[in-house]
Amino acid sequence: MKDMAPTASRSAGSTAPVDEVLPITQMFLYGLQHVLVMYAGAVAVPLVVGNAVGLPPEHIILLISADLFVCGVATIIQSLGVGTWLGCRLPLIQGCTFAALIPMVLIGKEYGIGGISGAVIVSGIFILACAPWMSKLIRFFPKVVMGSIVTLIGMSIMPVAGGWIGGGSSEMAGFGAPFALLMAFITLVIILNIYTFASGVVKNTSVLIGLIIGSIIWSFFKPLDLHLFNSTQWLHLPTLMPFAKPEFHIIPVALLSMVMVVVMVETMSSMMATGDIVGKKVDAKMLRNGLNTCGVATTICGLFNLFPYSAFAQNVGLIGLTGVRSRFVVSVSGVILILMGIFAKMAALVVLIPKPILGGAGIVMFGMVAVSGIRTLGQVNYRNNNNGMVVALTLGLGMMPVVVPNLFSQFPPMAQLFLHSGITIGTLTAIVANLTLNGSVPFRVNQEAPVPDPAPPSSAARNVAVRTVRMWLLLRKVQKEQNPEEAREG
Known part of the structure; x- marks a missing residue:
């Protein structure tokens, strides 16, 4: 179900x-x-x-x-x-x-x-x-x-x-x-x-x-x-x-x-x-x-x-x-x-x-x-490419302004406007790293529609009930295959 x-x-x-x-x-x-x-x-x-x-x-x-x-x-x-x-x-x-x-x-x-x-x-x-x-x-x-x-x-x-x-x-x-x-x-x-x-x-x-x-x-x-x-x-x-x-x-x-x-x-x-x-x-x-x-x-x-x-x-x-x-x-x-x-x-x-x-x-x-x-990264192929390094650089550099807020305090005020945003740094890092480390990968436009996130599971009680019914049906099927006459009487 x-x-x-x-x-x-x-x-x-x-x-x-x-x-x-x-x-x-x-x-x-x-x-x-x-x-x-x-x-x-x-x-x-x-x-x-x-x-x-x-x-x-x-x-x-x-x-x-x-x-x-x-x-x-x-x-x-x-x-x-x-x-x-x-x-x-x-x-x-x-x-x-x-x-x-x-x-x-x-x-x-x-x-x-x-x-x-x-x-x-x-x-x-x-x-x-x-x-x-x-x-x-x-x-x-x-x-x-x-x-x-x-x-x-x-x-x-x-x-x-x-x-x-x-x-x-x-x-x-x-x-x-x-x-x-x-x-x-x-x-x-x-x-x-x-x-x-x-x-x-x-x-x-x-x-x-x-x-x-x-x-x-x-x-x-x-x-x-x-x-x-x-x-x-x-x-x-x-x-x-x-x-x-x-x-x-x-x-x-x-x-x-x-x-x-x-x-x-x-x-x-x-x-x-x-x-x-x-x-x-x-x-x-x-x-x-x-x-x-x-x-x-x-x-x-x-x-x-x-x-x-x-x-x-x-x-x-x-x-x-x-x-x-x-x-x-x-x-x-x-x-x-x-x-x-x-x-x-x-x-x-x-x-x-x-x-x-x-x-x-x-x-x-x-x-x-x-x-x-993370779900999207789980669909990425990490073999025979540098995708792992792209992820590492993006998260590592992008989180710097978050974990060390004063890291760029010595830069000119104009530069700080851009450097204070970890999302901006991470986005630029991801694009540049992917271009330099993976070559032409960015130019292969993916035509597949994304798969939506799965809906949240129903209540725990409902899941238990569903599994119980499925197990009962499976046991009945096995019983019929092994003892057809007895199963028919039951």
């Missing part, structure tokens, strides 16, 4: 998993789970940049609300597609990229929010101009390169979960408190138990249920911070240039445009990782459409004093964890994000989830990204 992910009623094999339309209740629950996973990352960039440029708290809340609204619109376009040039039609969540965080803080301190907005608008146009030729780099991503990059993504974002477990930033007072670590562990255990012993919708919303239960348990010992919720207005619609008009300066524009190269590489890596998980071959057109979506969203958001957008890697791990691969689920996530952007109180409500609770869930979600890459 083959385990299957939850699907709407359909004929077998008639619809690809990525194109399944599930019942609306399931899509809402799965979509909400995606939102909870990405919410902390989505609000972190406007929160940090808003504080850096000196915006008052009430303006920062409005900035976060507008950011969620644009995140939702970009997510719907990316997952459903618009016309023939927008949207990769994969289950990808769009959000503010962390790669541009440090440059925007530097720009904001020197030129203000207007300088950031001008640079963001130009950088979005830069993405649109580069998308057609950047997307053709697909031929440089055979399985050994793709598997190495996806594995590196999972390993690189694990420190995010570690920061959440400790309670935020390692520079904060009280970081790594025993209570925070204990609650992260309890949340992880809750998720694992639900994932192992439950089935159906409950199993596939194990992360959502774990976050809710973990937050409730937390509230028994420490009161949840209701300040942001109480100070947030009920309704808020994004407005054009609410804080400053865009200003265009050469240095901020050049700086942020160069950072967009990193963003494009990371976005393409996330698209290919998602395609590998859901079993859909990602070609140059899909990569171009996905980059176009990021470019359009980034250009428009600059008019709202917002920031560059890219695909969120942590949600890729959630897809692998739950086995729910439908892009329509992610489009529902976009609708939820839009509603949270309009009804600002809803957005503030999610902020109540303590970071250690998110960290407990992040361990399994981010780990599943690495698992997807």
Whole structure:
């Protein structure tokens, strides 16, 4: 008996998993789970940049609300597609990229929010101009390169979960408190138990249920911070240039445009990782459409004093964890994000989830990204070639900025913008190493569609029951073959 992910009623094999339309209740629950996973990352960039440029708290809340609204619109376009040039039609969540965080803080301190907005608008146009030729780099991503990059993504974002477990930033007072670590562990255990012993919708919303239960348990010992919720207005619609008009300066524009190269590489890596998980071959057109979506969203958001957008890697791990691969689920996530952007109180409500609770869930979600890459590497041939060295160099060099954050601190600030990203270093290393060590391998385009990740197993009890029935049928068959007369009487 083959385990299957939850699907709407359909004929077998008639619809690809990525194109399944599930019942609306399931899509809402799965979509909400995606939102909870990405919410902390989505609000972190406007929160940090808003504080850096000196915006008052009430303006920062409005900035976060507008950011969620644009995140939702970009997510719907990316997952459903618009016309023939927008949207990769994969289950990808769009959000503010962390790669541009440090440059925007530097720009904001020197030129203000207007300088950031001008640079963001130009950088979005830069993405649109580069998308057609950047997307053709697909031929440089055979399985050994793709598997190495996806594995590196999972390993690189694990420190995010570690920061959440400790309670935020390692520079904060009280970081790594025993209570925070204990609650992260309890949340992880809750998720694992639900994932192992439950089935159906409950199993596939194990992360959502774990976050809710973990937050409730937390509230028994420490009161949840209701300040942001109480100070947030009920309704808020994004407005054009609410804080400053865009200003265009050469240095901020050049700086942020160069950072967009990193963003494009990371976005393409996330698209290919998602395609590998859901079993859909990602070609140059899909990569171009996905980059176009990021470019359009980034250009428009600059008019709202917002920031560059890219695909969120942590949600890729959630897809692998739950086995729910439908892009329509992610489009529902976009609708939820839009509603949270309009009804600002809803957005503030999610902020109540303590970071250690998110960290407990992040361990399994981010780990599943690495698992997807390891599965791809398992399909690579390592005999009579240098594929093993390609993997070793990619992971070894790509993890350097993660394990030794200050390794490149003596380099010029411009170089540090690229070197601080292990994913960028690893991607470039994988491509160059494969070209130099394996010769023409990258130019042999693989025409085979990727095999989707297997659906998560059903509950343990169900598996035991299935094996018992199979064993009983086998024994009956042997009995009939040996004693046909006795078996007929029985």
